[in-house]
Amino acid sequence: MTARLTSADVAVVGAGPTGCVMARRLAEAGADVLLLEAGAHAASPRAGLLDVGPESLVVTRHPARLGDAQLDLPRGHTLGGSGAVNGGYCVAARPADLATWGPGWQRRYEAGLARAAERLRPTLVPMSPVAARVAAAFPGRASAVPQARRGARRVTAFDAWDPPGAGARVRTGARVARLHWAGGEVGGRCDGVVLEPARPEPARPEEGSARIARESGAPNPLVDEARGDDEVITARHVILCAGTIGTTSILRNSGLGESTGHPVGHRVQEHPEVLLDLPVGFAAGTDFGVGDPAVLPPLLSHVVRLELADRAGPAGEAPEVELRPYSVPMHEVIPGAAPMPLHLGISLMNTVGFGRIDPDGTVVLPDDPRDAEALRAAAVAVADRLGLDTAVPVRSTSHHLSGAARIGEVVDDSGRVLGVDGLRVADASVLPTLPRCGPYYTVLAVAETLAADMAAERPW
Numbered sequence: 001m002t003a004r005l006t007s008a009d010v011a012v013v014g015a016g017p018t019g020c021v022m023a024r025r026l027a028e029a030g031a032d033v034l035l036l037e038a039g040a041h042a043a044s045p046r047a048g049l050l051d052v053g054p055e056s057l058v059v060t061r062h063p064a065r066l067g068d069a070q071l072d073l074p075r076g077h078t079l080g081g082s083g084a085v086n087g088g089y090c091v092a093a094r095p096a097d098l099a100t101w102g103p104g105w106q107r108r109y110e111a112g113l114a115r116a117a118e119r120l121r122p123t124l125v126p127m128s129p130v131a132a133r134v135a136a137a138f139p140g141r142a143s144a145v146p147q148a149r150r151g152a153r154r155v156t157a158f159d160a161w162d163p164p165g166a167g168a169r170v171r172t173g174a175r176v177a178r179l180h181w182a183g184g185e186v187g188g189r190c191d192g193v194v195l196e197p198a199r200p201e202p203a204r205p206e207e208g209s210a211r212i213a214r215e216s217g218a219p220n221p222l223v224d225e226a227r228g229d230d231e232v233i234t235a236r237h238v239i240l241c242a243g244t245i246g247t248t249s250i251l252r253n254s255g256l257g258e259s260t261g262h263p264v265g266h267r268v269q270e271h272p273e274v275l276l277d278l279p280v281g282f283a284a285g286t287d288f289g290v291g292d293p294a295v296l297p298p299l300l301s302h303v304v305r306l307e308l309a310d311r312a313g314p315a316g317e318a319p320e321v322e323l324r325p326y327s328v329p330m331h332e333v334i335p336g337a338a339p340m341p342l343h344l345g346i347s348l349m350n351t352v353g354f355g356r357i358d359p360d361g362t363v364v365l366p367d368d369p370r371d372a373e374a375l376r377a378a379a380v381a382v383a384d385r386l387g388l389d390t391a392v393p394v395r396s397t398s399h400h401l402s403g404a405a406r407i408g409e410v411v412d413d414s415g416r417v418l419g420v421d422g423l424r425v426a427d428a429s430v431l432p433t434l435p436r437c438g439p440y441y442t443v444l445a446v447a448e449t450l451a452a453d454m455a456a457e458r459p460w
């Protein structure tokens with residue numbers, strides 16, 4: 001049986017980076033905001049930790065294919081979303097990255113980024129020995145990457161934007177199954193969301209006390225955990241911030257897709273990465289000024305950007321790669337990961353290929369042969385310069401998936417779903433193109449921009 005229990009001016013679906021921005025800014029503008037987060041466990045505040053290992057309770061795993069390889073993609077499932085488990089490096093897009101976004105985006109992006117920077121305040125860290133060694137081989141190409149951390153603590157968007165502090169109600173363990181359509185007419189007016197019946201989530205073996213509601217909600221009556229069995233939340237406006245995979249699933253489960261003129265999940269982008277093994281002793285040491293050995297180092301202090309100038313890409317521009325000199329072996333920062341060597345990541349940042357999200361939810365990662373060849377050539381050139389063996393570079397992905405509900409195709413410049421009332425998307429799905437950097441800072445800047453548009457309208 002379905003019960004109508006709750007209503008709000010604005011229901012924000014997903015408390016990842018973008019959901020936290022939207023919830024705070026709209027609450028500040030006077031809306032009654034309900035922020036719905038599927039996850040029920042609190043992420044570790046320990047900076048440097050990527051809690052994406054096999055035992056993690058704060059990620060969901062999505063099936064994916066990369067060529068012939070089957071992968072599973074972890075995504076944050078907690079307050080802060082993937083920003084609570086990610087590498088935390090924050091790089092802004094360059095003007096050329098926004099050239100195809102449409103008129104006004106350069107200015108709008110800069111304004112959004114300035115607002116995001118005030119809240120997140122990313123900080124620089126000393127150069128790691130691994131980065132120093134790689135940077136020395138490519139003079140003038142290294143740049144520092146600011147981190148979302150304060151000393152030993154990770155700063156998530158939930159910490160930085162603090163939606164409850166602005167008056168937003170937050171409900172955890174609240175997984176939205178689909179949208180609710182006024183009068184049952186798909187694609188007409190969205191007037192709320194339907195929650196999946198609550199399922200018991202596994203407790204942490206040691207205590208089960210890491211559930212979000214108890215940790216973050218103890219002093220704050222605005223944080224509540226979902227209780228209902230099958231619940232419709234009515235809202236005058238729904239904003240999807242469930243991440244590229246989650247938002248695609250909600251839109252499709254609600255009847256939006258090709259048949260309604262919404263090309264959802266058809267042209268996703270990603271930054272493919274190959275990992276080169278670095279020999280023991282590649283860098284002088286792994287201590288680079290963090291001091292306290294209990295404090296995990298940032299995985300990346302610097303990246304090195306290179307253009308393969310001798311190759312013209314299909315769009316006329318040379319392929320650009322980002323070298324990621326990971327400061328420690330991944331198993332030192334991913335709980336439960338099998339021991340592995342120190343890695344140098346090489347990622348192609350201006351891909352030509354697109355992937356898709358299949359109707360069964362499988363993510364088919366972009367696998368264009370031109371991108372694969374550019375990455376292979378980059379790996380050979382980099383290994384050669386560093387005197388490394390490239391025999392079997394491990395193919396992987398950067399976890400930068402975006403573009404399932406693009407501005408201009410599925411939503412307008414303010415995130416409104418085209419032809420639908422009361423529904424917006426504001427997460428990584430809307431990026432018109434993936435910038436040549438990690439998307440974290442960009443999705444925060446874009447969410448700030450879309451929130452400012454909606455706050456100016458005050459449609460509630």
Ligand SMILES: Cc1cc2nc3c(=O)[nH]c(=O)nc-3n(C[C@H](O)[C@H](O)[C@H](O)COP(=O)(O)OP(=O)(O)OC[C@H]3O[C@@H](n4cnc5c(N)ncnc54)[C@H](O)[C@@H]3O)c2cc1C
Pocket residue numbers: 013014015016017018019036037038039050052074075076077078079080081082083085086087088089090091174175176177241242243244246247250398399400401427428429437438439440441443
């Ligand atoms: C392991 C990893 C490492 C990364 N490292 C970096 C990095 O160092 N630098 C960088 O720039 N980028 C990095 N990224 C990418 C970056 O974290 C993402 O681009 C960013 O988090 C996207 O934000 P989002 O709000 O769109 O979605 P998400 O962060 O995915 O948040 C979505 C939220 O919605 C919730 N949700 C999903 N479905 C539902 C539903 N049906 N109902 C209710 N809630 C729902 C989820 O639980 C989650 O909390 C990394 C990503 C991953 C996964």
